[in-house]
Amino acid sequence: MGNPMKIRAAVKDGVTEVKILMQHEMETGMRKDGDGSLVPAWFITEVKAQYQGRTVLEAQFGQSVSKNPYLLFRFKGGAAGEKVTVSWVDNKGDSRTDEVAISA
Amino acid sequence: MNKEINLGRREALKAGGGIGLMAVLGAYGLLNSTAAMAEWNKAAFSSKAMDEAFAAMGAANPEVNATAIQLSVPEIAENGAIVPVTVSSTLANVEQITIFVDKNQNVMAANFIFPAGTESMVTTRVKMGQTANVVALVKADGKFYRTAKEVKVTAGGCGG
Numbered sequence: 561m562g563n564p565m566k567i568r569a570a571v572k573d574g575v576t577e578v579k580i581l582m583q584h585e586m587e588t589g590m591r592k593d594g595d596g597s598l599v600p601a602w603f604i605t606e607v608k609a610q611y612q613g614r615t616v617l618e619a620q621f622g623q624s625v626s627k628n629p630y631l632l633f634r635f636k637g638g639a640a641g642e643k644v645t646v647s648w649v650d651n652k653g654d655s656r657t658d659e660v661a662i663s664a
Numbered sequence: 665m666n667k668e669i670n671l672g673r674r675e676a677l678k679a680g681g682g683i684g685l686m687a688v689l690g691a692y693g694l695l696n697s698t699a700a701m702a703e704w705n706k707a708a709f710s711s712k713a714m715d716e717a718f719a720a721m722g723a724a725n726p727e728v729n730a731t732a733i734q735l736s737v738p739e740i741a742e743n744g745a746i747v748p749v750t751v752s753s754t755l756a757n758v759e760q761i762t763i764f765v766d767k768n769q770n771v772m773a774a775n776f777i778f779p780a781g782t783e784s785m786v787t788t789r790v791k792m793g794q795t796a797n798v799v800a801l802v803k804a805d806g807k808f809y810r811t812a813k814e815v816k817v818t819a820g821g822c823g824g
Contacts (some may be wrong), residue, residue, distance in 0.1 A: 571744035575783070583770065586791075588769075588791070590769060605704045606704060614779070615781055616779060616781070616782050617776065617777070617778065617779075617786075618776070618777040618779075619774060619775065619776045619777070619786075620704050620705065620709070620774065620775045621773070621774050622709040622770050622772050622773055622774065623709075623770055623791075624744060624765055624768050624770060624771075624772070624774075624790050624791050624792075625773055625788065625789070625790055625791070626746045626747070626788075626789040626790055626791050627745065627746075627784055630787070630788060630789050630790070631786065631787065631788050632677075632750075632786065632787035632788075633776075633782060633783070633785065633786050633787075634782070634783040635781055635782040635783065636781045636782075636783070636784065637781065646784050
């Protein structure tokens with residue numbers, strides 16, 4: 561299991577804004593360590609955000625997404641207390657799912 | 665008698681074939697609606713050049729449209745490891761937004777799929793190895809559009 565994400569979801573005027581901060585090294589596979597050997601690629605490949613069991617955003621990442629990836633997006637609907645769930649999978653098969661309640 | 669048996673066998677084969685086809689279609693539909701929808705496009709993410717990446721995304725020659733796509737990036741990035749990128753679009757029925765950095769070793773950074781009801785905008789952060797163009801590719805109503813902006817990088821974010 562990866563490290564927990566920080567997720568914030570807030571509804572305003574019928575639109576929910578979601579901010580996600582994932583904790584992941586996002587190694588490109590091109591960086592060399594102190595010994596001069598390549599650090600193997602290790603990065604999140606897929607992200608999915610769901611609201612009430614419905615997908616509201618899907619993403620695929622490559623190695624160029626920054627360490628500890630950040631996402632911000634908005635979807636129509638949402639009410640305080642309802643849940644937004646975010647999941648990611650990385651190229652090593654590790655995964656992480658976190659959930660947050662929408663705030664008003 | 666023989667004929668009847670043969671007919672029976674044929675009917676059975678036909679029926680079996682039909683069930684087989686339906687099972688295949690059913691499985692495809694299921695995959696298409698869940699897992700395979702977010703399938704990682706290896707060809708696109710391994711592309712070393714923009715043309716190659718566009719082709720792998722099925723967007724051979726996207727129309728340049730700097731007015732319907734709003735691409736927000738810093739003019740100068742002091743830290744190439746964290747370059748904020750916001751892409752939004754006023755086009756109708758935006759299905760997909762893809763972000764590229766044209767001089768990174770792998771040019772495609774991230775691809776976003778927007779279901780109906782999700783606003784056509786996304787913010788993320790990308791790594792840039794050197795001064796380069798950030799390119800946004802937007803798919804709306806089945807058509808592809810693009811725009812680009814240069815970001816001057818004073819310290820690269822892809823090395824060690």
